[in-house]
Amino acid sequence: MTDEQIIEDMSKYLPSIKQLSDKKTAIAVANVWNNALKMSPWENIEQAKFKEGMDDVTLISHVNSTIECALAVSRIITKFHKVNFDEQRIITLGLLHDVDKVVEYVYNDQNELVISEIGQKIQHGVLTAMLARDEGFDLDMQHMIITHTPNQNMKPKFKEAILFGYVDLCDWEMTYRFSDC
16 A cells, blocks of 8 residues: 555545645554554444443544644634644644554443453553654654543643643543533
8 A cells, every 4th residue: 555545545534634744744643543453353443432431432533523623722722812833733643642542442241332451551642652652753742642631640741732632621521421422
């Protein structure tokens, strides 16, 4: 498969991958997803679930929603408060932030979506950061991936990660409490 085909294939699920201006970054994002998928029980990305107790919500819908929301919020803050954000960094973080969920959730013998052994033993975000490092993402992106969740002790050091963390939590809360899915 050519690089263009890999990006095109991944864009069926994650359309914002085409917004990445650097093709090398887009390929690395696709590789992180594909490497995690190989470790998962899912046949394709579309089957991966977002959270236990939310069987009807796909991981992909959450990822796509958070990217669009984060970009919209960043543009509004820029417009009114002159805080400039690196949109490429937001998109990349958005595409990567929850990759490890493809292995964190599985169906048990009773066909219930539950937290996997990996999800119970490795903090959310860490496996993704490790896979991202293997694909050449720098320490800053690894830090942003790990700190996007409030379930860890370290705080994000970059404005894009701070913004994204709030948007991620908002998307989860709205989906969890109010979605008709």
